[in-house]
Amino acid sequence: MTAQVRFEKGKTVVVSHRGDWRNAPENSIQAIQNCIDMGVNMVEIDIKKTKDNVLILMHDQTLDRTTSGKGKPEDYTLAELKQLRLKNGAGVLTTHTIPTLEEAMLVVKGKIWVNIDKGYDFFADVKKVLEKTQTTQQVIIKSGLPFETVNEENKEVVKDLYFMPIVDANRPNAVTFVEDYIKNLHPQAFEVCFQKKDAQVEKVLNLIQASGAKVWINTLWPSLCGGLNDDRAVEKNEKDQVWGEVLKMGASFIQTDRPKELIEYLRLNNKFINNSGYVRKNLLDRNQSYVHVVAHRGDWKHFPENSLDAINSIIEMGGDVVEIDVQRTKDGVLILMHDETLDRTTNGHGIIAETMFSDIQKLNLKDYEGKLTNYKVPTLKEALLLAQGRIMLNLDKSDRFFNQVVDLLKETGTLDIAIMKGLHPLADVQTKFGKYLDDVIYMPMIRLDNKGAEDAMVEFVDGMSPVAFELGFNEVTNPLPKKAVRLINYQSLIWYNSLKGRNGGHDDVISLENPDAGFGYLIDELGARMIQT
Incomplete structure (x- = not known):
């Protein structure tokens, strides 16, 4: 994922604002999971702190708009807040509860980038959560404060995490603001806001890109982007005039309230960061100008071969296809394993076709050096759902079970990510x-x-x-x-x-x-x- 966001030249990162809030409560676990399933590159979340100093996901200063509660979140303990229910975009109560930042990070771990907004006052606490969940390398924190202030108040945090300054490009001091950050911190990206596009906005954008940093633009509502907003793009069908114009301005990140439509637009214009739809189009078009990278059994030097984490690691790297091997248990469950026996890659013994899946579930996978790990043998279904919308899978050794595999592809809605062979x-x-x-x-x-x-x-x-x-x-x-x-x-x-x-x-x-x-x-x-x- 780091390679995709930092180094995939000519592609644009889709950032979903507060998660998929049109189909789940904003800042909820479900809103985040929807983004993962959709193939969004990054999800933006907002944080607050409880009375007992736990970081939670919430945008507003009060609970009133988004929950069944009233008042400020900092006046309640986490246990008390967990009794509340989140409202959806229409203000209707749901069964979803307020998540902690730690809960959210465990869901996104290794799957999607996260942009933490409204977290400046809690940067040190955020860092502790990210270190605990081992997610420091997939999070961007940000602030609109000048470099001198950020350096004085949060020097150690900014040094260790990805930090993005937010600049209002219409303000008189915008150029100086950007120059100070470039000179002293060399950020990898700037979030650029502007109510109207003028000569100074152009100067700010050019200055940022000349420094080697990337440009982040919000298309959420007109005042953030000079009228180049999502609703205009979708409801007036002016995608080229809106998102196309933002791309011309050099946006490598677009934060949107319309992630599904933006992904489709970028994919059609060959601007979307690698996912299964783009790779499939390349294949079906017989694209001779592109060389697809296929990872053999996933990232097996860092995770057990044919494990979910081995697949996920290739997605993070920006690979095009993961090759996995399929075997079938005695009771007909399709699992991921290269050998026909359990001996080499697990702490089990015997022939897979003569072993019940319930017994295989008790086993642990070995790494490439033969050392036992905590990883489990995944089912093909789990692998398909993990890869859905994110990367294509080459299903080796699966032609023996062709009918069953195709039925599973249909069940999981993943016909479009599979390459069969024989x-x-x-x-x-x-x-x-x-x-x-x-x-x-x-x-x-x-x-x-x-x-x-x-x-x-x-x-x-x-x-x-x-x-x-x-x-x-x-x-x-x-x-x-x-x-x-x-x-x-x-x-x-x-x-x-x-x-x-x-x-x-x-x-x-x-x-x-x-x-x-x-x-x-x-x-x-x-x-x-x-x-x-």
Whole structure:
């Protein structure tokens, strides 16, 4: 996630204001979870402190508008506040309760960025919560106070957390305000507010971007953005005149009350930070200008292979696809595991197909060094729901359970994030899986060293025109890898695995020493547009 927000050039971060408040109470756990499910990049929340010094999520100075209570939150203990119920956007009471900042951070951990607003007076307490929940690297704090004040009052906090100054670009001192921060703190972003767009606003924006910092613009209501607001974009169908104009101004962050519509707009304009919809469009368009990064079994060097956290880590990195392996338990539950036995990757023993899921649930996963961890074996359903709207999944070893997998994809609404594959000849694919191929991307796997590989490839090109081919070879002298580019002739994307020892040594290992000899060779010489690494 850090890489996406800080380094993905030309893309724009969608920040949802107070969560998905149109469909859940603002600043509620459900409003945050909705944003995660929607594929929003960042959620903005507001905080207050209780009588017993607990940080909670709330925007107003009083409880009156958003809860069943009255008065100031600081006059109540957390236990007392937990008895209240939150109101939705229409002012109707719900069953949702006021969350603590700690509760919220545990929900978002590793899943979505958070912008904490109205927290300046509690910066030190915020830092303690983030350190406790291990979420310091996915939070942006902010203030509209000048650098001198922030440095005097919160120097240690600002040093350790991502801090964003808020500048009113129409104020006479706006340029000096920005210059002081650039000179002394080098912020990675500025939140820029303006009631009208004038020459000074342009100067402020240029100054920020020239420093290497990013621009954050709020399209919430007219006075924050010179009339370039969400309701105008959506209700008057002036998306280009509003969001398009904000993009021209250099916005790398847009805080919005219309996250769903903004995501759709950015996706259509190739500006949305990587998610499954954008990757799927690239695949279906056979986009030859983009190379997709596929993570083999997730981030297995930092988390157990095929674990939910291994998948989540790749989402945070900005990967395009995660390859996972599917097995089925004795009682028919689809789980994530590469081997057919439990021995290598868990503290269990035996064949998965002969083991009940309830027994597998009791096991723990091992890391790549064989050390036991606290992580559990995930189900395929859990992985699909985690990845939904965020990244695509390549479901390896799943063609054995094709019907069941497709039923699960339909149940979870994740048909659009799945890539299925197999070594089956064209006739078998059409017979066994034909009725699913309008919904699910199916990728033939061709071993180029095998007899008949060229004929098999030509058959698939002519008979199916797959979105992609997974190709592989070991023989250095094999002429077919280069010939394959001409045979496929841009009708499909080419996938290569750069795993150790593959493709005549053009692999991950050599790529660490000489990227041109590894990744570069696969891309430039063999036409790879998907690389599993």
